[in-house]
Amino acid sequence: MDSDAIVCPSCSRAHSPEERFCEACGMPLVHQTLVEQDAGERRRRARKIKPQYTEGELVQVAYAENQPEAEFIANLLLEEGIPCLLRNSIGGYSPVIGPREVLVPASGAQAAREALAFQRG
Numbered sequence: 598m599d600s601d602a603i604v605c606p607s608c609s610r611a612h613s614p615e616e617r618f619c620e621a622c623g624m625p626l627v628h629q630t631l632v633e634q635d636a637g638e639r640r641r642r643a644r645k646i647k648p649q650y651t652e653g654e655l656v657q658v659a660y661a662e663n664q665p666e667a668e669f670i671a672n673l674l675l676e677e678g679i680p681c682l683l684r685n686s687i688g689g690y691s692p693v694i695g696p697r698e699v700l701v702p703a704s705g706a707q708a709a710r711e712a713l714a715f716q717r718g
């Protein structure tokens with residue numbers, strides 16, 4: 598069967614995506630919605646970004662010991678509307694274990710440093 602097929606939740610028979618009901622047992626066929634919800638979450642976050650913070654070269658504003666700390670900082674910056682990029686400080690952008698540099702556009706660097714200074718007291 599092709600990857601778009603819908604599987605009946607009752608009898609596991611595969612159907613083409615345009616089918617509404619199972620031919621064999623009459624069960625209503627439901628499309629998976631998890632992917633759409635995930636995309637909605639990304640769109641919701643993307644709307645928070647302030648355009649004035651997206652200009653200029655990327656500059657480092659913070660350093661994180663590991664990916665969870667880096668993501669904490671990234672979420673903090675996102676709350677302020679500042680987009681950021683997490684870079685493996687050893688080199689490259691691959692999602693591997695290790696320290697991270699937190700980079701933001703130059704126009705958002707001042708706001709980012711203030712947000713992080715406030716957070717850390």
Ligand SMILES: [Zn+2]
Binds near residue numbers: 605607619622623624
């Ligand atoms: Zn069925």
